[in-house]
Amino acid sequence: MSSTYALNVKNNDILDAGFGDRFDIKLRFNANLGNVINIDDNFDVYPGLSLSTKNFGGHLGFRYLFTDGFGVYSELITPLAKYKENPVGAENIHNQFTVSLGAVFNL
Numbered sequence: 001m002s003s004t005y006a007l008n009v010k011n012n013d014i015l016d017a018g019f020g021d022r023f024d025i026k027l028r029f030n031a032n033l034g035n036v037i038n039i040d041d042n043f044d045v046y047p048g049l050s051l052s053t054k055n056f057g058g059h060l061g062f063r064y065l066f067t068d069g070f071g072v073y074s075e076l077i078t079p080l081a082k083y084k085e086n087p088v089g090a091e092n093i094h095n096q097f098t099v100s101l102g103a104v105f106n107l
Contacts, residue, residue: 002026002050006093021090026052030061042066054094055079063104071104 003025009017027050034044044063050056057079065071078097087095 002028004094009090009093015089017090017093021093024052024054024094026050026057028059034063040064042071049080050077052094054091055083056081065104065106069106071106073100073102073104075100 003023005024006017006022009015009022028048029050030046030048032044032046034041034046037045042065044061044065046061046063048059048061050059057077059075059077061073061075063071063073076097076099079095082095084091
């Protein structure tokens with residue numbers, strides 16, 4: 001499960017983005033292929049699907065663990081089906097291709 005919130009979106013005449021437009025929550029399903037492709041014990045590739053309050057989407061992620069408790073990841077995320085056929089204005093915030101970079105912590 002993951003969630004997103006769009007920051008720095010100004011409420012104005014062009015783009016009226018309230019809390020409901022800025023917030024999205026997703027249920028994600030991944031297929032971790034690191035052991036299958038066996039490039040490196042610390043490297044993982046994971047394609048997956050997500051079902052959110054804004055769309056149905058897909059993602060492709062890459063994760064590298066430097067230690068058992070710390071690593072980095074990158075994901076390419078795209079919507080596959082939008083809940084509104086022709087979204088306008090703020091409805092497009094979560095319906096676009098995105099790239100994510102981040103850190104992984106294993107507690």
